[in-house]
Amino acid sequence: MENELKVALVQANLIWEDPIQNRTNFSEKINGISDSVDLIVLPEMFTSGFTMNATSVAETMDGETISWLKKISKQKQTAIIGSLVISENKNYFNRLVCVEPSGKITSYDKRHTFTLAGEHKIYTAGTEKVIFNYKGWEICPLVCYDLRFPVWARNIENYDLLIYVANWPKVRVSAWDSLLKARAIENMTYCIGVNRVGLDGNNYEYTGHSASFNVLGNRMDSIQESKETIEIITLKKEHISKYREKLGFLKDRDAFNLEA
Template identity: 45%
Template sequence: MNENLTSNLRVTLVQTAIHPKNPQNNIEHLNKLCEFISATDLILLPEVFTTGFCAGARDVAETPNGFAYQWMLTKAKELNAVVAGTLVVKEGDDYFNRLVWAQPNGQTIEYNKRHLFRMAGEHLRYQAGDKRVLVSVKGWRVLPMVCYDLRFPVWSRNRNDYDLAIYLANWPNQRALHWNCLLQARAIENLSYVVGVNRVGEDEAGQVYQGDSSIYSPRGNCDFVSQAEGVFTQTLSHELLTDYRKKFPAHMDADEFEIK
């Protein structure tokens, strides 16, 4: 149990279309959407929100602490909230699909996507991450994950170390059933809130993205879902989470395991 969990968490889901390989246009569009954000604690952006998920994204890759990093930190300070999203980042000779957790105090925490989507050749263009990362906001312990990570329950397994799992994605319409079912399953099996943030619109390859950014409670109830472009702020209940874990402590019977 998390004894520091004493307040609710306001989460803002930013569901947007993404211009392929055009960071400047995407940032300008996000600036307009951010005008509609008021009081919140955590702002979640889709996967690769400056470039889209496309083969040429490496051509406009970020450097660590580059333009998009600084934009995220500026927004975090301006809105007094954590801003999280993933970027294509070049570090040395390697490229990563990197989730950046930008905090109002000017610090960032990073998670490199572990499971690279081989069906689109992502594993040939990027280096896979090898470490889970846990972060916190307002006493909530958060597990950040990226898109294809959602399909691998062992990697997302709650070891009694998080209260909320987030999945930032570019998940196409043709696999929408999987997106919705797996988000719900991760919430149920891990006795945690789960938030999935997806994009909308069409990419340069003609893939259509339905959105379905959503929030699932630890009971598996869908508390929010939308297919529209926009910003959506919802509140996660610390009492609901704590009470449910006390009444249904399935985590106490979980099997121990080790990832190698």
């Protein structure tokens, strides 16, 4: 039903720089998800954790992980979103991909590389905001650090759903909580954030705090912190149209001219 979208948020631990084991772990998790789900959301760099050692984990768009995503998506008849390290034209990208059951792939390269960790020295920043249609829903996918930059996410396209995939550490997780809610409110959109849990190879701790908010900024899930978990939420088009028409806040938004 195009008026509803069932989304599975997969909050998981990631095995450091081990794409094979991560694919195996996610296969088990995804196989346990209801077949009625329309979209599955995985964390940022779900095959490796947030690594600057791109050469050890990079793949191509014809590589093992993309093939695996296509296979799982077709089997489950659901779209899957997550980011991974992609090598292309002698550059590395932190690339979010959405793979649909038809085999269609939508990709978005992380615009704001995380300079605090030196991501800008390893990965090439994306230059294009991406909005794609899936089952009648206009979706804007973004990655982790993008969350701190509201102008990039500004809902000038009247999209229905904003998705962030992340490796956002415990030490700054209060910002993650606040900004996810703010992005939903200011853009009058559903906003979903999926973060990882556990320790990475640099000994940074992640406590998840994956969450979903409706257009009023109300929390829609009951995901617990620091635990691997999968929660399914149902989004409804009528909720968006009701409050956009009633409140009209997007009609008063500013126009921005973005330059890459």
